[in-house]
Amino acid sequence: KEKVEITKEQQALMKIITDAYNRHQIPQDVAKKLLQDQYSAEENFLLLTEMATSQVQVLVEFTKNIPGFLSLDREDQIALLKGSAVEAMFLRSAQVFSRKMPSGHTEVLEERIRKSGISEEFITPMFNFYKSIGELHMVQEEQALLTTVTILTPDRPYVKDQQAVERLQETMLDVLRKLCVLQHPQEPQYFARLLGRLTELRTLSHYHTEMLASWRMNDHKFTPLLCEIWDV
Numbered sequence: 001k002e003k004v005e006i007t008k009e010q011q012a013l014m015k016i017i018t019d020a021y022n023r024h025q026i027p028q029d030v031a032k033k034l035l036q037d038q039y040s041a042e043e044n045f046l047l048l049t050e051m052a053t054s055q056v057q058v059l060v061e062f063t064k065n066i067p068g069f070l071s072l073d074r075e076d077q078i079a080l081l082k083g084s085a086v087e088a089m090f091l092r093s094a095q096v097f098s099r100k101m102p103s104g105h106t107e108v109l110e111e112r113i114r115k116s117g118i119s120e121e122f123i124t125p126m127f128n129f130y131k132s133i134g135e136l137h138m139v140q141e142e143q144a145l146l147t148t149v150t151i152l153t154p155d156r157p158y159v160k161d162q163q164a165v166e167r168l169q170e171t172m173l174d175v176l177r178k179l180c181v182l183q184h185p186q187e188p189q190y191f192a193r194l195l196g197r198l199t200e201l202r203t204l205s206h207y208h209t210e211m212l213a214s215w216r217m218n219d220h221k222f223t224p225l226l227c228e229i230w231d232v
C-alpha cells in the first residue's frame with residue numbers, strides 16, 4: 001500500500017486555489033432568489049444571463065490566482081477562459097444545486113428550474129449531471145481543484161502552447177489525485193469517478209447554445225460579455 005503524501009508545496013498550492021475559489025463566489029445567491037419566487041420564462045432568462053455574466057467575471061478573477069496561469073501566453077489565457085467558461089458555469093450550477101439546503105428546498109429549487117423556461121429535452125441530462133456531482137460529496141478543495149483542472153484543459157480551440165497548459169494541468173491533477181485518496185480512502189475509484197464527471201460536463205456543455213435558443217420565449221437578449229463567451 002503506497003503511502004500517499006501531499007507535499008508542503010502542494011499544500012500551499014491547494015490553499016491558494018481553494019481560498020481564491022471561495023473568495024470569488026457569486027455576489028447574490030441565485031438559489032435563494034429562486035426559492036423566494038416563481039418567475040416567468042423571460043424573467044428567468046434574464047436572471048440566467050445576469051448570473052452567468054457575473055460568474056464569467058468571477059471566473060476571470062479566479063484564474064488569476066491559479067499559480068502559473070498568468071505566466072502562460074496571453075492569448076492562450078484567453079483561449080482557456082473562453083474554452084472553459086460554459087463548463088465552469090455548469091460545474092458551479094451543479095455545486096449550487098448540490099449544496100446542503102433545509103429539507104424540501106432542493107425539491108423546490110429543482111421544480112423552479114424545471115419550470116424555468118428551459119426546454120424539456122435538456123432537463124434530464126442537466127439534472128443527471130447535477131445529481132452525479134452531488135453524489136460525490138466533494139469537499140471544497142476538490143471543487144476548487146476540479147474547476148482548475150477544467151480551466152487548464154490543453155486541447156481547447158486556439159491554444160498554441162498545449163504543452164505548457166498540460167504541465168500546469170498535470171500539477172493540479174497530481175494534487176487532486178492525492179487529495180481524493182486521502183479524503184475517500186474507502187473508495188480507490190473516487191478520483192477516476194471525479195474525472196469521469198468532466199466528460200459528462202463537456203457533453204452537457206455541447207447542448208448549451210441549443211438550451212439558450214430553445215428557452216420558451218422570443219427575442220433572447222444577451223450581455224456583450226456573454227456574446228463573447230457564449231458564441232451567441
Ligand SMILES: COc1ccc(-c2nc3ccccc3n2[C@H](C(=O)NC2CCCCC2)C2CCCCC2)c(OC)c1
Nearest residue numbers: 030044047048051052055089092093096097113116211
Ligand atoms: C442554459 O440553461 C441553463 C438552465 C439552468 C441553469 C441553472 N442550473 C442551476 C442550478 C442551481 C441554481 C441555478 C441554476 N441555473 C440557472 C442559474 O442561475 N445558473 C447560474 C449560472 C452561473 C453560476 C451559478 C448558477 C437558473 C435556472 C432557473 C432559471 C434562472 C437561472 C443553467 O445554469 C448554467 C443554465
